[in-house]
Amino acid sequence: MCDLKKIESFIGKHKEQLRKLGEKYPERKSLILDFEELERYDNDLADRLRATPDEVLVDFNDVLNAMGVLTMVENPKFNVRFKNMPRERGYTILVRDITAEHIGKYLQVEGVVNRISDVLPKVSKALFVCNRCDEHNWIQQDKRMLIEPSRCRSCGKGDFRFIPEESEWIDVQHIEIQEPLEMLKGGEQARRIELWAEEDMTDEVTAGDKILVTGTVRLKPPKFKGSVYQKFIEVNHLEGIEREFEEFDITDEEEKEILELSKDPRLHDKIVGSIAPSIYGYNEVKEAIALQLFGGRQGKILPDGTKARGDMHLLLIGDPGVAKSRILQYVDQIAPKSIYVTGKGTTGAGLTATAERDELADGAWTLKAGALVLAGGGIAGIDEFDKMSKEDRSAMHEAMEQQTISVAKAGIITKFKANTSILAASNPKFSRFDNYKPLAEQFDIPPTLISRFDLIFPIRDILDSEHDRSIADHMLKMHRSEELEEIKPDIDPELFRKYIAYARRNIHPELTLDTSDKIKEYYVQLRARGKEGTAAATPRQLEALVRLSEASAKLRLSNEVSVGDVERAIKLTDFVIKEIAYDAATGEFDIDRIVTDHPKSVRDRLRTIEDIIRELTESSPDGMASMASILESTGEKDIDKFEVEKLISELKKKGEIYEPRHGKFMFTEE
Ligand code: ADP
Ligand code: MG
Numbered sequence: 045m046c047d048l049k050k051i052e053s054f055i056g057k058h059k060e061q062l063r064k065l066g067e068k069y070p071e072r073k074s075l076i077l078d079f080e081e082l083e084r085y086d087n088d089l090a091d092r093l094r095a096t097p098d099e100v101l102v103d104f105n106d107v108l109n110a111m112g113v114l115t116m117v118e119n120p121k122f123n124v125r126f127k128n129m130p131r132e133r134g135y136t137i138l139v140r141d142i143t144a145e146h147i148g149k150y151l152q153v154e155g156v157v158n159r160i161s162d163v164l165p166k167v168s169k170a171l172f173v174c175n176r177c178d179e180h181n182w183i184q185q186d187k188r189m190l191i192e193p194s195r196c197r198s199c200g201k202g203d204f205r206f207i208p209e210e211s212e213w214i215d216v217q218h219i220e221i222q223e224p225l226e227m228l229k230g231g232e233q234a235r236r237i238e239l240w241a242e243e244d245m246t247d248e249v250t251a252g253d254k255i256l257v258t259g260t261v262r263l264k265p266p267k268f269k270g271s272v273y274q275k276f277i278e279v280n281h282l283e284g285i286e287r288e289f290e291e292f293d294i295t296d297e298e299e300k301e302i303l304e305l306s307k308d309p310r311l312h313d314k315i316v317g318s319i320a321p322s323i324y325g326y327n328e329v330k331e332a333i334a335l336q337l338f339g340g341r342q343g344k345i346l347p348d349g350t351k352a353r354g355d356m357h358l359l360l361i362g363d364p365g366v367a368k369s370r371i372l373q374y375v376d377q378i379a380p381k382s383i384y385v386t387g388k389g390t391t392g393a394g395l396t397a398t399a400e401r402d403e404l405a406d407g408a409w410t411l412k413a414g415a416l417v418l419a420g421g422g423i424a425g426i427d428e429f430d431k432m433s434k435e436d437r438s439a440m441h442e443a444m445e446q447q448t449i450s451v452a453k454a455g456i457i458t459k460f461k462a463n464t465s466i467l468a469a470s471n472p473k474f475s476r477f478d479n480y481k482p483l484a485e486q487f488d489i490p491p492t493l494i495s496r497f498d499l500i501f502p503i504r505d506i507l508d509s510e511h512d513r514s515i516a517d518h519m520l521k522m523h524r525s526e527e528l529e530e531i532k533p534d535i536d537p538e539l540f541r542k543y544i545a546y547a548r549r550n551i552h553p554e555l556t557l558d559t560s561d562k563i564k565e566y567y568v569q570l571r572a573r574g575k576e577g578t579a580a581a582t583p584r585q586l587e588a589l590v591r592l593s594e595a596s597a598k599l600r601l602s603n604e605v606s607v608g609d610v611e612r613a614i615k616l617t618d619f620v621i622k623e624i625a626y627d628a629a630t631g632e633f634d635i636d637r638i639v640t641d642h643p644k645s646v647r648d649r650l651r652t653i654e655d656i657i658r659e660l661t662e663s664s665p666d667g668m669a670s671m672a673s674i675l676e677s678t679g680e681k682d683i684d685k686f687e688v689e690k691l692i693s694e695l696k697k698k699g700e701i702y703e704p705r706h707g708k709f710m711f712t713e714e
Pocket of ligand 1: 322323324325363364365366367368369370371515518519
């Protein structure tokens, strides 16, 4: 039997699909067949499709179009597309493994959409009218450049005009995919490749989607003269696939190892000891990161229908040189899926997502997915968090709470999923903490963003010889080869990655009545710890406590949150609150300090100064309060001169008072 006959009988087997195809035309134009089924039907034919797709796909299309499928429209034009090439025989390859030998071959790749252009019209059959004799010359277009006829087929002259209105057009879309982060080994750069999709394969996916693509590898000539060509894939079929952690093939043997490890009485210590073992100290930070890697329960729907975020966000804020960056980079290496970026270095789309004009689609609008979208389901380490651009900062609010990123620009309105945990590092406002000022006043991050972090760790570089000696010992040890053994992580990194993936995929811990009571009790007591009239905690903290407890259960591979899990969450929360919200002057806790612009004490002092000025203006003959008299009164109240000047300039900035004469202040009349 010749190829065409075989093809006809293979297509003919799909009667139901063919009938539907006819009914749905022209909305649907493609007959989508299964590659594995073709292999079973005729292995040779399947091999030929992989080796010479240009011939075999054309044969398939010709045969289908000649079969006279019944449609409502005359002269339908169908395409045959194949999906589902078996992975195990190497038909699915990584972008990095596409080499010169694959050019012109048909294969399958998997990737995450990193950029995607608008759907653009492309000439498929161009009409050129001869300027001499008006003859119509039709030219089939399948190159990137518009091909003109060399001479008129009637008069033989070479002078034409292109008639776009009467030419035939098809939709095209340029897509760029990159290797899925979870397929990369720690710190590796993801490789990218361009895809060209046409007709009904356009508008099927969006930036951030993980997709499976079949198609033919082609070459794109350089724009300028040169001999280095770019590869791209002419898409035959593409579809979105599920995202989280399905990459991790966990064998029965490995599952046994994982379950065994989960029963280890030292499990918790071992896991914490496997996070940045070369960094000395920071046990609470490491513990929090361990919990972040597992995350809270995913996909929980609250009674009001909103989705509760299961991902946890952490912030390390501290002096330079305290190993913040190192910790982030370390987490990038051990997390099953992660990305490390810096807020400063990443431009525009680097972090969140944007729409911009770029060369991918010859200057048309392109959607670009940034780190938070690409790391969906994993962790994004964002260094220099305080240095990110304004656009990113505003997108970050939405990304951290709703876990989506919206882009509305140039008529493109779209929303990406960004279920990503954020591990951020940042310096204080004046790059180093000032020991004489309250910590919370030194965060260079808006309070609205700060409040979205589950835990915040201030890290001060304190002069302490005992501590310095220990760090030095630890660091020097790493430089002595005979002791390398000692700082090995407690759990083999490969097993650790699989352990996390296993837990995230299979464990969905729930609170019991006992454990939720315990959380409630702590929360109520935490709120009561605030100063009069303010709360020491917000409902966000309550959610954070739940997430931390759930993560602790997940870490033990338990579907039930235990009292011990809640205790662990409380211990961490307490530690963090003591670090930031404790007001040494009053002995009280004031979470308001970090989640509103002014800590309670500053607001109090502003009000005090205002009262003083009001009193003075009312009692003085010229109706003004002089700096000297203000200082006299504030001195009694123990507010120092420097602080008074700052508070006064603050009141001036807010327009509450003004300075009609040097050193004299009045209230602005309403
Ligand atoms: P940061 O990002 O906080 O400014 P880095 O991560 O660049 O600091 O760290 C500076 C250097 O100091 C790194 O080489 C790091 O390994 C070292 N270092 C600082 N603190 C510690 C520590 N506790 N244990 C081990 N190394 C440390
Ligand atoms: Mg740094």
